[in-house]
Amino acid sequence: MHILNLKTKQISKNINEVNFNEDYNFIVCNPWELKFFKDKINLDRSTYKDCLSFDDQVRVEVLDEYIYFTLNNFHIIEDGTLTLEEINIFLSEKYIILVLRNKNNIFDKLKSLINETFYYKSNLTLSLLILYSSILRIIIRSQFENLEKVEEIILQLEDQIINGVDDHMSAKISSIRGISRTCVKAIRPLTYYIDTLLKDGMEFFAKYNNHGLYLEEEYRKLLEGLDLSIDKLYTFSLSTRELSDKLLDIYTSMVSEKTNNLINKLTFFTGTAVPISIITGIYGMNFKYMPELKYVYSYPIIIFIIVSIMVVAFIMFKKNKFL
Numbered sequence: 001m002h003i004l005n006l007k008t009k010q011i012s013k014n015i016n017e018v019n020f021n022e023d024y025n026f027i028v029c030n031p032w033e034l035k036f037f038k039d040k041i042n043l044d045r046s047t048y049k050d051c052l053s054f055d056d057q058v059r060v061e062v063l064d065e066y067i068y069f070t071l072n073n074f075h076i077i078e079d080g081t082l083t084l085e086e087i088n089i090f091l092s093e094k095y096i097i098l099v100l101r102n103k104n105n106i107f108d109k110l111k112s113l114i115n116e117t118f119y120y121k122s123n124l125t126l127s128l129l130i131l132y133s134s135i136l137r138i139i140i141r142s143q144f145e146n147l148e149k150v151e152e153i154i155l156q157l158e159d160q161i162i163n164g165v166d167d168h169m170s171a172k173i174s175s176i177r178g179i180s181r182t183c184v185k186a187i188r189p190l191t192y193y194i195d196t197l198l199k200d201g202m203e204f205f206a207k208y209n210n211h212g213l214y215l216e217e218e219y220r221k222l223l224e225g226l227d228l229s230i231d232k233l234y235t236f237s238l239s240t241r242e243l244s245d246k247l248l249d250i251y252t253s254m255v256s257e258k259t260n261n262l263i264n265k266l267t268f269f270t271g272t273a274v275p276i277s278i279i280t281g282i283y284g285m286n287f288k289y290m291p292e293l294k295y296v297y298s299y300p301i302i303i304f305i306i307v308s309i310m311v312v313a314f315i316m317f318k319k320n321k322f323l
Helices: 031-036 045-052 105-114 124-163 169-206 212-282 298-319
Strands: 002-005 010-012 025-029 059-062 067-076 082-091 095-099
Touching: 002 105, 025 031, 025 105, 031 045, 031 095, 045 067, 045 082, 059 169, 067 124, 067 169, 082 124, 082 169, 095 124, 105 124, 124 169, 124 212, 169 212, 212 298
Parallel strands: 025 095
Antiparallel strands: 002 010, 002 025, 059 067, 067 082, 082 095
């Protein structure tokens, strides 16, 4: 657990040092650490349970005490497989609570964000809003980076398919298509949930009498900037999915070409084997009166004819580009 007190600008790991009534805090924790302060912030029972269990549902809820937002972040690991992680965010006038299950690249970037000073403003709620926007930007940037990894895997697979089709290529294509579809599924909800965050979130901050209109306007500006980034991210995910789908067309084309080459070779062997089989069949018959059997040069002549048939067939197939 990491706790940043925006009033004192001090970082702590002790939840007992946090005063939720007076202080302004940014907290990064895991789901199981929520139990230490869920009662202090009047955490809704359903949202608390949602943090404890993983699912692929994205939710946005605007409650009396806070705005709750959950999303699925994806990460491409070194072996090319995809992992999904649920990220839960609580935003209030006086705190941000970010719930992460694992320490990963998002966690490392958030630790760096805690040490930054650009978000410190005279209005501490505005500082929290800027932090909130920065957190979402970090997540969006991470998804851009992981989509680039997916795109790179797709391009490498495309080169491998063009260079030669192997027995495991179909499974690789199926895997990367599944990954690209999962990425689109994880990103798509952001495109319309950001509208919910804008509409209901602005109403949430408008209820504060002293700085309500000011906070409402700043909140709107921050999220509208994110809206454009999310649209670009979603467009990128769709193009990545299209690239992965094209792999199947390329693979099918290469398999067809490989099959055609094999058929052409079989046709060549069949075309040369048939007349040779006829010749050997004739002279394999056990008739007593076959004049060629007593001719001295019968054997070399037959061998010459067989070789000539093979050479002529090879030239004809080569000339017609069957080989």
